[in-house]
Amino acid sequence: SQQGEEDPQALSIQEGENATMNCSYKTSINNLQWYRQNSGRGLVHLILIRSNEREKHSGRLRVTLDTSKKSSSLLITASRAADTASYFCATDAGGGNKLTFGTGTQLKVEL
Amino acid sequence: NAGVTQTPKFRVLKTGQSMTLLCAQDMNHEYMYWYRQDPGMGLRLIHYSVGEGTTAKGEVPDGYNVSRLKKQNFLLGLESAAPSQTSVYFCASGENWDYTEAFFGQGTRLTVV
Secondary structure, eight states, rough: OEEEEEOOSEEEETTTTEEEEEEEESOOOOOEEEEEEEETTTTTEEEEEETOOEEEEEEEEEEEEEETTTTEEEEOOOGGGGOOOEEEEEEEEEEOEEEEEEEEEEEEEEE | OOOEEEEOSSSEEEEOOOEEEEEEESSOOOOEEEEEEETTEEEEEEEEETTTTEEEEOOOEEEEEEEETTTEEEEEEESSOOOOEEEEEEEEESTTTTTTEEEEEEEEEEEEE
């Protein structure tokens, strides 16, 4: 079964608005990563947050991690049409260096 | 620097045929992975390797075999393709997940008819 589950499954917003995606996972982790996938392409790494970190920023991205709730959120501020993509969280549960992905959130940013 | 390269990019197979997907990385990564992506299912791990000569099963290994004879290459084989193996296959490579990310290929779209 999937380690991570994203919420919502799909999100449609206007350009300039903020987009928030959530990820829940089931077991303890060493770190959590977020990836972006444009249609028909491979996944591209966005940001990594370790289990002892609570918040991390990278440009217009802000990631939070709550290990007590086994959840993470990805906030994209001032969204652009180019942010239209699917976003996945991935966790390393610490055994065998396996990276397990969630089901993804499809984000559509309209002009 | 090509990163992770998958060949072929597209393939149509008839049920029962066999094929091999090739993944090559030029970043000297120890770890390599094969995932399949199906609509609404996210990415599921098929097999992975933590170094040259090693392989291990992931979440959905049935119907697939892999080999890692050279550090830079990770091959995924389908011995007898089935329609249920119609999917998009992604290869990824990386180092220790504690401090670095996975690098993905562009994917192979496989259709089994």
